[in-house]
Amino acid sequence: MDDAPLLALHSISKxxxxxxxxxxxxxxxKRGERRGLIGPNGAGKTTLINxxxxxxxxxxxxxxxxGQDIALLPPHRRNHLGIGRSFQILSLFGEATVGExxxxxxxxxxxxxxxxxxxxxxxxxxxxxxxxxxxxxxxxPVLTKRVDTLPYGLQRRLDIxxxxxxxxxxxxxxxxxxxxxxxxxxxxxxxxxxxxxxRALILVEHDMDVxxxxxxxxxxxxxxxxxxxxxxxEVNADPAVRRIYLGEAH
Amino acid sequence: MSAHLLSLIAAGGLxxxxxxxxxxxxxxxxxxxxxxxxxxxxxxxxxYMLAGYIALSITAGTGSFWLALLLAPLLVVxxxxxxxxxxxxxxxVAGHTPQLLLTIGLxxxxxxxxxxxxxxxxxxxxxxxxxxxxxVILGATLPVYHLxxxxxxxxxxxxxxALVGGTRLGMVVRAAATHxxxxxxxxxxxxxxxxxxxxxxxxxxxxxxxxxTPMIGVxxxxxxDALIQAFIVVVAGGLGSLAGAFAVAGLLGLVxxxxxxxxxxxxxxxxxxxxxxxxxxxxxxxxxxxxxR
Amino acid sequence: MTIPGKLxxxxxxxxxxxxxxxxxxxxxxxxxxxxxxxxxxFLSEAALNDLSQAILFGLFAxxxxxxxxxxxxxxxxxxxxxxxxxxxxxxxxxxxxxxPVPLLxLAAAAGAGLLGLLxxxxxVRRAGAYxxxxxxxxxxxxxTVAFKWHAVTGGTDGLSTFMPxxxxxxxxxxxxxxxxxxxxxxxxxxxxxxxxxxxxxxxxSSFGNAVQMxxxxxxxxxxxxxxTHRVKLGNYGLAAFVAGTAGALWAIVNGFVSTDSIDLTLxxxxxxxxxxxxxxxxxGPLLGSIIYVFGSDRLSAFTPHWQLWMxxxxxxxxxxxxxxxxxxxxxxxxxxxxxxxx
Numbered sequence: 001m002d003d004a005p006l007l008a009l010h011s012i013s014k015x016x017x018x019x020x021x022x023x024x025x026x027x028x029x030k031r032g033e034r035r036g037l038i039g040p041n042g043a044g045k046t047t048l049i050n051x052x053x054x055x056x057x058x059x060x061x062x063x064x065x066x067g068q069d070i071a072l073l074p075p076h077r078r079n080h081l082g083i084g085r086s087f088q089i090l091s092l093f094g095e096a097t098v099g100e101x102x103x104x105x106x107x108x109x110x111x112x113x114x115x116x117x118x119x120x121x122x123x124x125x126x127x128x129x130x131x132x133x134x135x136x137x138x139x140x141p142v143l144t145k146r147v148d149t150l151p152y153g154l155q156r157r158l159d160i161x162x163x164x165x166x167x168x169x170x171x172x173x174x175x176x177x178x179x180x181x182x183x184x185x186x187x188x189x190x191x192x193x194x195x196x197x198x199r200a201l202i203l204v205e206h207d208m209d210v211x212x213x214x215x216x217x218x219x220x221x222x223x224x225x226x227x228x229x230x231x232x233x234e235v236n237a238d239p240a241v242r243r244i245y246l247g248e249a250h
Numbered sequence: 251m252s253a254h255l256l257s258l259i260a261a262g263g264l265x266x267x268x269x270x271x272x273x274x275x276x277x278x279x280x281x282x283x284x285x286x287x288x289x290x291x292x293x294x295x296x297x298y299m300l301a302g303y304i305a306l307s308i309t310a311g312t313g314s315f316w317l318a319l320l321l322a323p324l325l326v327v328x329x330x331x332x333x334x335x336x337x338x339x340x341x342x343v344a345g346h347t348p349q350l351l352l353t354i355g356l357x358x359x360x361x362x363x364x365x366x367x368x369x370x371x372x373x374x375x376x377x378x379x380x381x382x383x384x385x386v387i388l389g390a391t392l393p394v395y396h397l398x399x400x401x402x403x404x405x406x407x408x409x410x411x412a413l414v415g416g417t418r419l420g421m422v423v424r425a426a427a428t429h430x431x432x433x434x435x436x437x438x439x440x441x442x443x444x445x446x447x448x449x450x451x452x453x454x455x456x457x458x459x460x461x462x463t464p465m466i467g468v469x470x471x472x473x474x475d476a477l478i479q480a481f482i483v484v485v486a487g488g489l490g491s492l493a494g495a496f497a498v499a500g501l502l503g504l505v506x507x508x509x510x511x512x513x514x515x516x517x518x519x520x521x522x523x524x525x526x527x528x529x530x531x532x533x534x535x536x537x538x539x540x541x542x543r
Numbered sequence: 544m545t546i547p548g549k550l551x552x553x554x555x556x557x558x559x560x561x562x563x564x565x566x567x568x569x570x571x572x573x574x575x576x577x578x579x580x581x582x583x584x585f586l587s588e589a590a591l592n593d594l595s596q597a598i599l600f601g602l603f604a605x606x607x608x609x610x611x612x613x614x615x616x617x618x619x620x621x622x623x624x625x626x627x628x629x630x631x632x633x634x635x636x637x638x639x640x641x642x643p644v645p646l647l648x649l650a651a652a653a654g655a656g657l658l659g660l661l662x663x664x665x666x667v668r669r670a671g672a673y674x675x676x677x678x679x680x681x682x683x684x685x686x687t688v689a690f691k692w693h694a695v696t697g698g699t700d701g702l703s704t705f706m707p708x709x710x711x712x713x714x715x716x717x718x719x720x721x722x723x724x725x726x727x728x729x730x731x732x733x734x735x736x737x738x739x740x741x742x743x744x745x746x747x748s749s750f751g752n753a754v755q756m757x758x759x760x761x762x763x764x765x766x767x768x769x770x771t772h773r774v775k776l777g778n779y780g781l782a783a784f785v786a787g788t789a790g791a792l793w794a795i796v797n798g799f800v801s802t803d804s805i806d807l808t809l810x811x812x813x814x815x816x817x818x819x820x821x822x823x824x825x826x827g828p829l830l831g832s833i834i835y836v837f838g839s840d841r842l843s844a845f846t847p848h849w850q851l852w853m854x855x856x857x858x859x860x861x862x863x864x865x866x867x868x869x870x871x872x873x874x875x876x877x878x879x880x881x882x883x884x885x
Contacts, residue, residue, distance in 0.1 A: 053766060055762075074765070075765045075766050076765045076766075076767075076768050076769055076770050076771070079765075079766060079767060079768035080768055084766075085766055087763070091760060091762060091763040091766075092760065092763065093756055093759045093760050093763065094759065094760075095759055096755075096756075096759070100752075103752075104752065104753075104756050104764075104767065105767050107749050107752070107753075108767050108768040108769055109768070112749050113749055113753050113768070113769055114749060114750045114753045114769070114770075114773070114774055114777070115748060115749045115750055116744045116748050116750040116751075116777075117744075117748060123749075162763070162767065166767065166768070284672065289672070290672055290675065290676070337858065337862070340862055341861075341862070341865060344865035345865070346671065346672070347617060347865075348861055348865035350617065350672075350675065351617075351814070351818065351861045351865075352858060352861050352862070354811055354814055354815075355815070355854055355855075355857040355858040355861055356858065357811070358811060358815065358850075358853075358854040358857070359851060359854035359855060359858065362848060362850045362851035362854055363848075363851055365848075366847075366848045366851060474806070474807045474808065477679075477807070478679070478680070478683040478807070481676050481679055481680060481683075482680060484676070485673075485676045485677070485680065489672060489673070489676075515691075516691075518687050518690070518691055519684075519687060519691075522680065522683075522684045522687070525680055534673075
């Protein structure tokens, strides 16, 4: 494993008027590393994700991916570099079927996303691959169902499937277990453990079971700064972390 | 300063103010309705046109311009209320595009009905006696009527400002503009507030329609012409911003008032130039909402 | 088209949802286009005159729907592309009477398409109301140019003397004093390929798929790597090209071009036509245009204010179908027509 960081953020600051949401935050992820990102509500986790993926520009600081400065790149260009992201609030193509959703993600991956002259139904290999991706996440039975008719749990899986279909180098999952029952969460953990493989992962989660199961290291955010960073065991034992989560005085 | 220059400034200044008043009267309702209700009322200037035609008929029938000034806007407001009750009400839940489409249909229908009732020709009205003359200010011979336009606009705006700023209802309206859910939660019928704002906007545009008849007459295309101007004021000012509409109306007035001295031939293009200029510097309008990134 | 192995059921199932009655759709399309092509053989000259108008405005309305249905954007100044191509064609015919007319039509249409790409760059950045208003302002601007630039456009008098005595179809093949049927067929020769090609791109290609994905969820599409601005722009340019084709043909068919080819009323009328026919189907606007033009002809026998009735029908349709989806045919034939959106 290459030791140079895959993703490096230096002194990132961002505010939206009232006060800083992110404050002089630095973070780096190595290739293949699995990083959990936790913190209380309002700590800035989703804003950080939005900055990494290009939805927002930082007010100050640098972002580098694979050694390249990406601060000026729009989201679609960052996706081309290998950053894939799922959404905390489901973001799907509701009027289309599951298969069509996955197909859309795959077409872009293969560079066939915007061909005016390429007839869709000639692209058999894309159809085959979308079937495989669906099977991987357990959505094969609903391949031809319209997305907005699916139950929440399956829609969640599709949200993740769309990211996975593109085989990103850096996989960012924003609260993938949000709204899932305990059983569904266990299924999700099993699923993620099998399919993450060699990818780098940033996992934002409130559900600590998921984080402990999947992360090598955890970064704890509080008020837009890094409070602490370490292995799951270290973080779990850290009194500062306990304080912000459980209010325990020490 | 030469007398000639002074008189030019006086003439240009009056033109500026007149234009400013009329543009603001027409555009204010459009932008506020967008800000509060979220949709563009394309039929807004159709009501303005209707007021002009109705005023024409009243003046022709009764001989009194003042009666027309009093009644025509009120009639238009009643029609607006009818439209709201019969048509818009059904689409509140449907979203903005259907509402926009409805207003397009309404504008179309009002345009056709107007031609059906009053015919295709452009018609004109003479200014009421007493306001038809000229007065000399700083060496420039200026129409008294323009002063009247400015006076009535200032009067109406002052009255409205007093009502909105000083009465309880006005307070509710102001609150509804910025915190609609709160107003709703406190038990005020938000729907009624919106309707009131909508009707006030129509009223102002209708006043403009009436007072403009001695200036430009009435003609079938006047709704379209006014719509384009109003849109430019609204977009350049920032969608939903009354202050923006006020500022851009003034800017347009300035460009029109003084620009037409030097570039009379291209006066029709001034609004577009102003729009392009403003959007270059502020893509969302002068006081348009800031987009975060 | 044979589909290998176990992909067969997957493919047909995947397409089943959207391609309900694909064969039925193809047949309906064929019948419609065949009827249009064959019209000179069974319509009176007066009716053919109307249809001539109707199909060109129908093509124009189709181009509006390309932006509305597929990109979800309501273009308020679409007449700019139609009008500019119409004026352009008139000027080209006057300047180059010996050049084959098909080339001139393509040139005018291409010009409109290019303008669409240029203007679209400014317009499609914004969505919703901002887009509609920017397009309105742009449309109004070009109207003002047409109105004022008397030397080139003839102002409100328009251009009327640009038609050559004989139209050059191909080098050597002239059409002297073309009849209504002949100019009609000329329009049809353009209309069918252009419309079919546009439909193919929008419904069957991955570009069209991208356009629709972006309409449904632009943010996700961007995060999946789609350059959403480029795609929207491409769609807008396509629409401008199709509108330009209609406008250029209009100059030839009508023999006269003036500011009513570029004004706000025209932009509004095509919106109404689109909704009367239903924006849900690709051919809806064309049908709507035919209904509008023929309806106006029949209605004008009863009242000179048929446009008022058309407007009222439109309002009724908006109230019944807020998303403009199924139009008059949908309202009258309900379930028979079916389709995805209600």
